[in-house]
Amino acid sequence: MFSRSLYRLRNLSRHNGRSFYNSSSYFKHSALITAFQPLLHNKPYATTTQHAASTSSLNQTELAKFAAIAESWWDAEGPFKPLHVMNPTRLAFIRSTLCRHFGKDPFSVRPFEGLKFVDVGCGGGILSEPLARMGASVTGIDAVDKNIKIARLHADLDPVASSIEYQCTTAENLVEEQKKFDAVIALEVIEHVADPAEFCKSLSALTVSNGATVISTINRSMRAYATAIVAAEYILHWLPKGTHEWSSFLTPEELVMTLQRASISVEEMAGFAYNPLTGQWSLSDDVGVNFIAFGIKNSE
């Protein structure tokens, strides 16, 4: 979604806007880009944002962009609108996979009662709050201090959400502190980190053995994996041809491989062809594809 525009920005500066610039799908989404104008036109690079200790996953340019629009996290019509609109769908995925995995009652109002979750790259807490309402003990972390402040303020508006622990830190720092969680969730973050493979290793280290890891990101090949649920086995046997240039946009099979190397086996994956219901968002049917993967940390 909007990460695409970030991606492009970064690519322009880092790689001279190579291949992606030519991708036809990019231009189809000009309205989307308009929605991210603040992102594109702010010159956030010079901000004096306070970041967590610099560690492997941090990409300072990316973080500055989030800091610049932090105020608008909870504006459902603002730059983070795609996340707001996508939220119920991705939460439905999380609910169904994790209820099954942890043997919880799918008709419960608070199925995640008694489970410890960490929301890595929580931003303003768009995902953390619903997870808390679903009963999880949530820790939300983000590398941008401003995001954490917004998240804290907003969570305090709701007595249930106010139980969330927000912290400005990184996954690596939590690993050093030897923190462990039943479920480690990082949605729409991996495409912003400096080293996805290292990042996955940190997520894995935070997950208890047999615990769950959920990652969502944008598919580099966009429409290729569209809406269907891609059978994990299918993906597992579909080895990358090695023709891809590495970029921080992963394809589903790359994500599966990366997680595999980090001792997480992907059990389920789904694509989101995100289709706004109302005419409000004029992008309608052509918003590209995000995907979400649920994996289990191998025991031992």
Added chain:
Amino acid sequence: MSRLITTKRLASNIFTFKQASRTFCNDASTKLNNVPFETQFNKEDEGVTNDVPQHDIAIVGGGMVGMALACSLASMPLTKHLSIAIIDSNPALTNMPSIKKDDPPDPRVSTVTPATISLFKGIGAWEFVEQHRHAYFDKMQVWDYTGFGFTRYNARDADKDVLGCVVENKVLHKSLLSCLQKKDLKKTIYPARLSSMSLPTRSSVSNGSSKSLANLAKLELTDGTNVYAKLVVGSDGNKSRVRELSGIKTTGWNYSQSAVICTVEHPSENSTAWQRFLPAGPIALLPIGNNFSNIVWTMSPKDASNHKIMNQHDFIKAVNHALDSGHGPRPESRILGGDVIPSFFKPNVTSAVNEGFEIPPKVVKVVSERMAFPLSLMHANDYVAKRVVLIGDAAHTVHPLAGQGVNMGYADVAALSNVIGDGVAVGSDIGEVTLLKKYETERKTANIAMMAVLDGFQKAYSVDFGPLNILRAAAFNGANVFAPLKRNIISYASGERSLPFLS
């Protein structure tokens, strides 16, 4: 799972200003039990939250539609834990009215469709309806004063037992109240009216001193009570205060027509819904049990006031004239609907399809007061705003022509409770516009389609088209001959399809 342990039955709380602190203490303690975090309330807010009633949902207007929503929420696994306020000064909500079986039927009745009946069954309210007077009908005859055509619908044509059921509004309402009493819902009834409302704005949220209240809708009631809620449901009828206070505009118009309604008696029992189209509008005779029927008769406002005050004898004469003897000849089954149609035109004709015209029962007595209502059509431009949602007549009012008014409201109830349940499942804030829009999208399309047809229907029959009547009659007869078409018409009329009938 502590959630499941706290299902102790709560007597319905009735909140009055005097009792405020006591009642709310009870409420607060149940809340604390229910949510297993010690951090349920922010420390600094504790004082505030304990003094001020806070609910998940405030239902403003406990009429036939609002009470159905409360029952529906109470009967779904993912919504029954919600804390509900019901705000309505109607004394029936607190002192259950008694309904005597041998009182003559009230003239205010609804024709509920099979879809509405299944909603009632699903929430456990239909068993209470069945304890009172109600009249199923399995036949419907619609005809036209010109004598050219008629249509008889039979439930059998659509493989159904009934086409609908006529129930007094007070029975529907009371059944919902009885049903709600049996539920585990955490509900508080506020016997007052909504006077004003403030919705959270971004500045109130960021500057507010009591954080958890600032993000809620604040309702001020006529008795001075303030109630806070995550979601305000406007089920307060066609002059909705909730709609007005949230700045939602409406589109609508009045017809220069009124409906006269009353209960009448005839010599034998009736199980057919009758509707005859006259030059000034239709007259309907709906069975309401025993030898009683309900009359809904559309005419000009001037005629309506005359018919309201004329003596019984004249009124009965006028009714029988309108239903049968006046304006034109009875249709003959033969003219278009009978033998004229070649037999190869009648695929799968069952005997039911070719039923002959029947004469409606003769009215002998008026047993209730006569009331007159102006006909109007109103539709809210939006059904939702932040923390606000409209259902029932607050969102759409139609004239009683096809008996769809309250059925549209019940379809709203079914859709909204599902959307709220889906929201709870994924941990949404139930007052969030993005969530509520799903309800709006689903219902608006269906309601607008239904209204468009009712409006077209109304227009088609309020003008005397002369020769066009023959076409209309042919359409009626066509519908009578082609069983599959008729089946479609019946399923639209009985609320199974979202698109309207007789378009």
